[in-house]
Amino acid sequence: MQFGLFGGARTKRGTGLEDSQGYESFIDYVIEADRLGFKHLFMVEHHFTGQGQVSASMTVLAYLAARTTRIRLGTAVVVLPWHNPVLVAEQVATLDLLSGGRVDLGVGKGYRQAEFDGFCIPMAEASERFDEAMEVIRKGWTAHEESASGRFSHHGKRWHYDDIVVEPAPLQRPHPPLWLAAGSPDSIRRAARDGYNLLLDQLAQTDQIGRRIALFREECGKAGRAWDANMVATARPLQMIHGEAERAAAWATRKRVVGVIGDLARDALPARIEDDTAPLLGTPDEVIARLRELEALGATNILLVDPNASVANLQAFAREVMPAFAATRQQSIVPLAGTDRGDRGENSTETLRKLRDEWER
Amino acid sequence: MQFGLFGGARTKRGTGLEDSQGYESFIDYVIEADRLGFKHLFMVEHHFTGQGQVSASMTVLAYLAARTTRIRLGTAVVVLPWHNPVLVAEQVATLDLLSGGRVDLGVGKGYRQAEFDGFCIPMAEASERFDEAMEVIRKGWTAHEESASGRFSHHGKRWHYDDIVVEPAPLQRPHPPLWLAAGSPDSIRRAARDGYNLLLDQLAQTDQIGRRIALFREECGKAGRAWDANMVATARPLQMIHGEAERAAAWATRKRVVGVIGDLARDALPARIEDDTAPLLGTPDEVIARLRELEALGATNILLVDPNASVANLQAFAREVMPAFAATRQQSIVPLAGTDRGDRGENSTETLRKLRDEWER
Numbered sequence: 001m002q003f004g005l006f007g008g009a010r011t012k013r014g015t016g017l018e019d020s021q022g023y024e025s026f027i028d029y030v031i032e033a034d035r036l037g038f039k040h041l042f043m044v045e046h047h048f049t050g051q052g053q054v055s056a057s058m059t060v061l062a063y064l065a066a067r068t069t070r071i072r073l074g075t076a077v078v079v080l081p082w083h084n085p086v087l088v089a090e091q092v093a094t095l096d097l098l099s100g101g102r103v104d105l106g107v108g109k110g111y112r113q114a115e116f117d118g119f120c121i122p123m124a125e126a127s128e129r130f131d132e133a134m135e136v137i138r139k140g141w142t143a144h145e146e147s148a149s150g151r152f153s154h155h156g157k158r159w160h161y162d163d164i165v166v167e168p169a170p171l172q173r174p175h176p177p178l179w180l181a182a183g184s185p186d187s188i189r190r191a192a193r194d195g196y197n198l199l200l201d202q203l204a205q206t207d208q209i210g211r212r213i214a215l216f217r218e219e220c221g222k223a224g225r226a227w228d229a230n231m232v233a234t235a236r237p238l239q240m241i242h243g244e245a246e247r248a249a250a251w252a253t254r255k256r257v258v259g260v261i262g263d264l265a266r267d268a269l270p271a272r273i274e275d276d277t278a279p280l281l282g283t284p285d286e287v288i289a290r291l292r293e294l295e296a297l298g299a300t301n302i303l304l305v306d307p308n309a310s311v312a313n314l315q316a317f318a319r320e321v322m323p324a325f326a327a328t329r330q331q332s333i334v335p336l337a338g339t340d341r342g343d344r345g346e347n348s349t350e351t352l353r354k355l356r357d358e359w360e361r
Numbered sequence: 362m363q364f365g366l367f368g369g370a371r372t373k374r375g376t377g378l379e380d381s382q383g384y385e386s387f388i389d390y391v392i393e394a395d396r397l398g399f400k401h402l403f404m405v406e407h408h409f410t411g412q413g414q415v416s417a418s419m420t421v422l423a424y425l426a427a428r429t430t431r432i433r434l435g436t437a438v439v440v441l442p443w444h445n446p447v448l449v450a451e452q453v454a455t456l457d458l459l460s461g462g463r464v465d466l467g468v469g470k471g472y473r474q475a476e477f478d479g480f481c482i483p484m485a486e487a488s489e490r491f492d493e494a495m496e497v498i499r500k501g502w503t504a505h506e507e508s509a510s511g512r513f514s515h516h517g518k519r520w521h522y523d524d525i526v527v528e529p530a531p532l533q534r535p536h537p538p539l540w541l542a543a544g545s546p547d548s549i550r551r552a553a554r555d556g557y558n559l560l561l562d563q564l565a566q567t568d569q570i571g572r573r574i575a576l577f578r579e580e581c582g583k584a585g586r587a588w589d590a591n592m593v594a595t596a597r598p599l600q601m602i603h604g605e606a607e608r609a610a611a612w613a614t615r616k617r618v619v620g621v622i623g624d625l626a627r628d629a630l631p632a633r634i635e636d637d638t639a640p641l642l643g644t645p646d647e648v649i650a651r652l653r654e655l656e657a658l659g660a661t662n663i664l665l666v667d668p669n670a671s672v673a674n675l676q677a678f679a680r681e682v683m684p685a686f687a688a689t690r691q692q693s694i695v696p697l698a699g700t701d702r703g704d705r706g707e708n709s710t711e712t713l714r715k716l717r718d719e720w721e722r
Contacts, residue, residue, distance in 0.1 A: 023458050023529070047451070048525040050510065055528055056448070056455040059423045063459045066427030084445065086480075087417070090408070094417040097384050098424045119447075120521035149411065160481035164409040167416055168384070 001295055001325035003317075004040025005033050006076060006202065006235040006303035008054040022052055023060070027067065029309040034068035036318040040233060042076035042106060042179075042199065042303055048118040058091040065099035074104035076199060077181060080133035081110055081126050082119050086161060088133070089140035093170040101171035106179040106199060107134065132156045140166035141175035179233070188212055192219030202235035202305045203258070203269065206277040206290070209234055210297030217298070234299040237279040238306045240287055240316060250281050257307070280304070284320035291325065362656055362686035364678075365401025366394050367437060367563065367596040367664035369415040383413055384421070388428065390670040395429035397679040401594060403437035403467060403540075403560065403664055409479040419452040426460035435465035437560060438542060441494035442471055442487050443480050447522060449494070450501035454531040462532040467540035467560055468495065493517045501527035502536035540594070549573055553580030563596035563666045564619070564630065567638040567651070570595055571658030578659065595660040598640040599667045601648055601677055611642050618668070641665070645681035652686065 009026035030041055041064070045057035054060050061073045073095065078088060096103040109130035110116060116123040136154050143152040143165070150165040170176055180196035182188045183204060191198050198216050200209055213232050220227055237257065239250045255273045270276050280287045291302065306313050370387035391402055402425070406418035415421055422434045434456065439449060457464040470491035471477060477484045497515050504526070505511040511526040531537055541557035543549045544565060552559050559577050561570055574593050581588055598618065600611045616634045631637050641648045652663065667674050 023455075047447075047528075049528065050512075050526055052528050054455075055451040056419070058417070058420050059452050059455045060459070062420045062423035063427045066424045082445070083448070084443065086408075087444070090416040091420050094384075094415075094420045098421070117523055118525040120523055151411075162478055162481055164479040165411055167408075167410065167413050 001291065001300050001302065002039045002230070003322060004038050004042065004072070004233065004301070004303045005030070006042045006044075006233075006305045007307065007309055008044040008057075009060065009309075010051055010053050010307070026309050027064065029311055029314065030064050030071065031067050032311045032314055034071040036314065037322070038071055038314075040072045040074055040104065040301070040303060042074040042104065042233065042235075044076055045078055046112070047082065047115050049114075058095055061103075062095050062098055065095060065102065070102075072102045072104055073099055074179065075106045076179070077106040077108035079108050079110040079115065080137075081121055081129035082115070083133065085133035085136035085159060086140060086164065086166060089137045089166045090168075092137075092176060093141070093166060093168050096170040096172055096176050097168050101176075103170070103172065103176040104179055104197075105176045106181065108181055129158060132158055136161070138175070140164075141170060144169045145174050183208075183212065185215060188216050189219045192216050192225065193223050195223075195225070197231045197233070200232060200234040200299070202237050203278055204234075205270070206293055206297070209294060209299050213298040229298060229300045232299065233301045233303050234294065235303045235305050236294075237281070238287075238304040238313060238317060239279050239281040240313065240320070241281070241283060242316075243283075247282075254279055254281060284316075287317075287321050288324045291321070295325075362652065362661050362663065363400045363591070364683060365399050365403065365433070365594065365662070365664045366391065367403045367405075367594075367666045368668065368670055369405040369418075370421065370670075371412055371414050371668070387670050388425065390672055390675065391425055391432065392428050393672045393675055395432040397675065398683070399432055399675075401433045401435055401465065401662070401664060403435040403465070403594065403596075405437055406439055407473070408443065408476050410475075419456055422464075423456050423459055426456060426463065431463075433463045433465055434460055435540065436467045437540070438467040438469035440469050440471040440476065441498075442482055442490035443476070444494065446494035446497035446520060447501060447525065447527060450498045450527045451529075453498075453537060454502070454527060454529050457531040457533055457537050458529050462537075464531070464533065464537040465540055465558075466537045467542065469542055490519060493519055497522070499536070501525075502531060505530045506535050544569075544573065546576060549577050550580045553577050553586065554584050556584075556586070558592045558594070561593060561595040561660070563598050564639055565595075566631070567654055567658070570655060570660050574659040590659060590661045593660065594662045594664050595655065596664045596666050597655075598642070599648075599665040599674060599678060600640050600642040601674065601681070602642070602644060603677075604644075608643075615640055615642060645677075648678075648682050649685045652682070656686075 009023045033041065043054060043057050043061060045055065046053040047055050057075050057078065061075070065073060080088070092103060092105050107130070109126040110123070113123060116126070121129070135156070136159055139152050139154060144150040150169065151163050152161075152165075153163055154161045178196045179199050180187070180191040181199040181201060182191045183201060188198065198212070200212055204212065216232060217227055220231070237254070239254060241247055241250050251273055254276060258269060258273070258276070277290070280290055282290070294300075294302065304314075304317065370384045394402065404415060404418050404422060406416060407414040408416050418436050418439065422436070426434060441449070453464060453466050468491070470487040471484070474484060477487070482490070496517070497520055500513050500515060504513040511530065512524050513522075513526075514524055515522045539557045540560050541548070541552040542560040542562060543552045544562060549559065559573070561573055565573065577593060578588055581592070598615070600615060602608055602611050612634055615637060619630060619634070619637070638651070641651055643651070655661075655663065665675075665678065
């Protein structure tokens with residue numbers, strides 16, 4: 001098991017000072033996570049929210065690159081339809097250099113109507129804009145592998161470039177890992193086929209997580225991609241409690257959060273909020289038990305979602321939960337490449353058990 | 362007098378490792394400049410050069426914001442025709458927050474044909490694209506002053522936005538200082554009229570610098586702008602020598618540099634390279650003398666241009682030149698606001714002498 005963060009600064013938009021404090025506390029949170037051994041940060045990017053969500057994610061991540069040493073710096077996600085793809089490729093490559101190769105590039109086509117309206121871009125164009133942008137970004141990086149000059153041209157529907165080179169080249173070759181948030185079988189198949197890693201959302205239930213990972217693994221096998229358990233990252237809300245008195249309030253908070261973001265759920269949520277298996281909600285022992293269920297399903301790369309970005313919650317998790325997984329943590333970063341070509345039809349959990357046995361022998 | 366830097370990382374493009382080293386040495390250079398009391402960094406941004414010039418300037422400056430404490434972080438320049446202006450406004454405001462209000466935004470319409478060709482944007486559209494982008498960027502920031510929501514719309518020739526808000530708001534209100542590189546009388550008048558600070562280029566001769574500052578000051582007066590000597594920054598190549606044996610080689614280097622960048626000169630260069638008054642070329646005493654000439658003309662905010670970004674050169678300058686100006690350095694950061702309304706017709710040098718006298722009394 002390995003643990004990371006999913007989230008971002010959020011400020012009450014208003015005076016610059018308030019905005020600044022929102023960013024500062026988020027930065028402190030990430031620095032502490034780095035110190036505690038968290039492996040990933042995936043930071044959201046949104047525009048025009050009125051709630052001070054991070055809009056310039058590469059700018060914030062570049063600052064964090066200088067303040068941290070080990071944690072990987074991810075976007076979740078850069079919505080490509082708003083961006084000139086060559087400028088994205090330059091920014092990501094620059095961040096990759098500055099961070100010593102710690103970048104994970106999460107990309108998306110966007111889902112918030114208000115953002116499309118703000119940019120005056122029809123949502124109906126999202127997919128074709130995404131596809132063209134990814135084509136340009138990949139070309140910009142892989143051109144360095146194909147010729148000494150790294151130059152290429154692109155003439156598409158929205159973007160035109162003549163004889164350009166994306167500088168600098170990223171440190172990770174040919175480029176940083178690409179991540180796609182996906183939930184439906186079709187989108188998971190596409191992520192596997194097109195070489196993406198998989199971000200699983202914070203609302204999906206435990207059994208859904210298991211099914212999605214199994215499908216993704218199967219499809220990666222079909223696409224000839226070597227399997228590594230860390231090609232999937234699973235966002236899970238963290239709401240640890242330390243006594244029964246806190247439980248009702250925690251579920252009430254959960255209910256409120258689901259009310260706000262529930263429209264994003266890709267599958268039906270349980271009728272009774274207390275049956276919701278998505279959050280890591282409970283005492284440390286209960287959180288450990290929930291994580292063991294996820295681990296058994298292959299979800300060994302967990303991104304904690306704490307909307308308060310609380311350093312205290314992070315420290316409590318590191319103290320009370322992470323030690324239970326210390327023995328298996330090393331294992332999860334061993335690439336499992338080349339070991340699953342014959343396992344395609346097998347149950348994902350069973351496969352992982354076998355691999356673990358092999359490792360421990 | 363105060364001193365800063367003008368330049369940027371430049372790498373032999375190739376393997377990621379080489380690129381990375383180019384950035385690392387530039388970062389060390391800026392960190393040392395911050396330690397030595399340099400006031401400004403103005404960093405260039407270019408695309409598709411094949412020489413590894415910085416392309417993602419805000420990303421690099423955000424990293425530097427975390428590694429420095431006092432030096433101001435400037436762009437020189439963001440070429441607006443390539444950028445979605447709202448994304449620029451978001452990035453700059455984010456950098457301003459992260460740096461504690463240390464951002465200077467230099468903007469330009471672009472001058473390199475190869476960049477326009479690369480982006481497939483006709484150079485003939487540069488001015489209108491620049492104008493529209495600046496309109497959007499200014500709106501994005503000043504809208505925070507005009508309503509609690511900070512929301513606005515824009516429907517122009519190239520860009521459309523509906524009911525958006527640029528988040529975060531910058532820390533410097535209403536926005537970071539805007540800088541324009543200008544040399545011709547018309548462009549200097551425009552910079553003064555439109556509220557820009559003035560970047561003077563590294564090729565202009567000392568007497569040209571004096572005339573440009575005098576004109577800018579006069580035009581700022583006409584526009585009702587309070588005068589501050591630090592509204593002008595003058596780029597000067599640094600080529601300090603420590604013995605006659607080095608002089609010929611220094612002029613040879615100068616000749617080569619002018620050969621490469623001379624096409625950018627806005628005025629005729631001297632026929633004999635040794636008559637070129639632009640570089641700070643000579644022994645420490647000669648460099649001090651050249652700086653005293655500039656100081657007398659009102660050029661009290663000098664940006665050193667050292668294409669090698671050499672820490673040793675920086676330290677030598679700080680040790681051998683800066684102490685000569687220690688007495689006047691404090692003075693130059695005192696805003697001269699409100700003192701020049703009656704001086705418009707006067708000789709700029711004379712005016713500055715009077716002000717200095719007033720200050721020293």
